[in-house]
Amino acid sequence: MRLEGMGDERSDGGHDGFDDWYVQAFPQVRGALALAIGDADLAEEAAAEAFTRALVSWRKVHALDSPTGWVYATALNHVRSTLRRLRLERRHQQRLRAGPRSYQPPPEPEPALWRAVAELPPRTREAVALRYVADLSEAQVAAVMGVSAGTVAATLHQARRRLAQILADDVDKERTR
Amino acid sequence: MSTIGDEKLAELRSMVETRPAPPPAEIHARAATLRRVRRRRRIGVATTIGVAGLVTASIAAFSPSIDQDGETIPWVLGAPPASAASTNCHYFGGPSDLLEPTDVRADLVYLPPDGTVDAPLQTVSATETQVECPLSDLDAVGLRRDAEGNVEAAISVYGPTLGRYEPVDGRSQEVSMREGSGYLLTWDESASQLALNWSEDGSWWAAQAVGLDADELLDVMEAIRIDHDQVVASSFLDGFEVVVPQSLVGKDVHEWSVSYGRPDEEPLLNLIVSSATSSPAEARVVSVPGAIPAEVVADDPSVSGFGVFEPSVAGASSLSWDTPDGRRFELQFTGDTGLGEALDIAESLGRISTSDKHITDAWLHPEY
Missing domain, CATH: 3.40.1000 (Protein Transport Mog1p; Chain A)
Incomplete structure (x- = not known):
């Protein structure tokens, strides 16, 4: 998939700009993936794997309009191909208390919103994370997810309504406590 | 029906962990390994015998961090983490x-x-x-079957391991074994699982068992021989069939x-x-x-x-x-x-x- 139409995010630095770009982009990629796949540890590993592959193919990736978009697509594919299996296995591990450290979203400004997004279906969560945490346009999200821009727009529209409902329910629960 | 706006959702961006990226050297090391693998594949020298144990790799990969600063290493129920997973491995298992x-x-x-x-x-x-x-420090597994062929007891021996273990949510008790002392580990959550951890010739070893009581486990461990950091399969007590994993x-x-x-x-x-x-x-x-x-x-x-x-x-x-x-x-x-x-x-x-x-x-x- 060629990720067209994204802004130039390249920078100068060691290894033809890879190191600078990586150091700057990694935290946001990791954060968006954590929200998208609902697991901070898998997100860390998927992000590292995707940046590794970006470095191996740096000449090609560096020439793309959006190296970061390529990283998101690669990381999410990696999650689908291998890390999903690890997630299932780790459910077993949880009974053994051998699971990873649990991810605690930062308390400010509104952890309820983060938790609400976590309740969305996986592909919807992915679209929200790419749009609002990775800060990609709807067209860019569509390119990363391999769907049409219309599908992304519809998915995000449904997500916003569903999130409003979840957050309203939370408020109601709080009031009745 | 109500909805929430883009501005509200943009707040998600400020909730992302701000921890810095791992050092670029880690990514470069992983990339070097990945390039090596791809070169091997291109020149067709890959000896595909397949393996296994990627499950073990994943478990090790996501086990709790191992604190070796203290005297003991926490061990949760399950296989002990591979000692190599914490050293010199840029990938869990491999690229x-x-x-x-x-x-x-x-x-x-x-x-x-x-x-x-x-x-x-x-x-x-x-x-x-x-x-x-x-992917694992597993050396050998001994199985004992009943008259119908069902597994009634099993012991896994791991070593050399990371060090002395202390069970998470459990107890360790010093015991005499193999001309020295070791630790018998039990977990509150599983009365059926026992483990031993001991040191000999400068290395730590561990054994884990089900279907045996502590005395039986100590008897089996007393009998095994360790030669060049490998358990000698034939030294298991009679009645056990032994499986030795491939590297x-x-x-x-x-x-x-x-x-x-x-x-x-x-x-x-x-x-x-x-x-x-x-x-x-x-x-x-x-x-x-x-x-x-x-x-x-x-x-x-x-x-x-x-x-x-x-x-x-x-x-x-x-x-x-x-x-x-x-x-x-x-x-x-x-x-x-x-x-x-x-x-x-x-x-x-x-x-x-x-x-x-x-x-x-x-x-x-x-x-x-």
Whole structure:
């Protein structure tokens, strides 16, 4: 998939700009993936794997309009191909208390919103994370997810309504406590 | 119906962890390994014997961090973490690459018959992993069967290990053993699991057992011989059959993986077939509390083998088994699938061509 139409995010630095770009982009990629796949540890590993592959193919990736978009697509594919299996296995591990450290979203400004997004279906969560945490346009999200821009727009529209409902329910629960 | 706006959702950006990226050197090290693997594949010297044990790798990969600053290392229930996983390994096990359908080993490509799973194929992929780090410190597994052939006791011996373990949510008790002293470990959550941890000749060793009491475990451990950091299989007491895992370091493991599920949901079923394993099913009998030994006996003999069923916990169960030729099959279920249903699916698996349209439509290709 060629990720067209994204802004130039390249920078100068060691290894033809890879190191600078990586150091700057990694935290946001990791954060968006954590929200998208609902697991901070898998997100860390998927992000590292995707940046590794970006470095191996740096000449090609560096020439793309959006190296970061390529990283998101690669990381999410990696999650689908291998890390999903690890997630299932780790459910077993949880009974053994051998699971990873649990991810605690930062308390400010509104952890309820983060938790609400976590309740969305996986592909919807992915679209929200790419749009609002990775800060990609709807067209860019569509390119990363391999769907049409219309599908992304519809998915995000449904997500916003569903999130409003979840957050309203939370408020109601709080009031009745 | 109400909705929330873009501004509100943009607040998510400020909730992201601000921890810096891992040092670029780590990414460069991983990349160097990945390039090496790809070069090997291009020049065709890969010795594909497949392996196994990627499950062990994943467990080690996501185990709690090991604090070696103190005198002891926390050990949760399950296999102890591989000592190599914490040193000099840029990958958990080794780098892995997605393969094209034409590069997949035909003896790994299986599917259940149409209609077996109440969901469509979600993703299909195949990977090749070059194992660069030991995935486990497992040395040998001893099994004792009853008159009907059922496993009644099992012991896994690991070593050299990271050091002295202290059970998380459990107790350790000093015991006399092997002309010195060791520690008997028990966990509050599982009375059926025992472990020993001891030091000899400058290295730490561990043994884990089910189906034995502490005295029986000490008797077996007293008898074993360790030679050049390897347990001598013939030194297990009479009555135990011994399985010695193969080392996968330097070898290539191919893995076939399919997921069934609805497009926007977690997969209902994963099937993974690996070309080899360093984590034999016999070891999982010991390391997984509640695991049930199971025999897969299929019409297609290439699918049959000894395995382990892990009953549903937290909404997931699995059946994994090893074939005599060294391949490993695993079915992972979401939901409360029981052993009977798992065996039915396992025994129904059949070979399929990678050019089948079912597969090509759902394939995850290496280039994005």
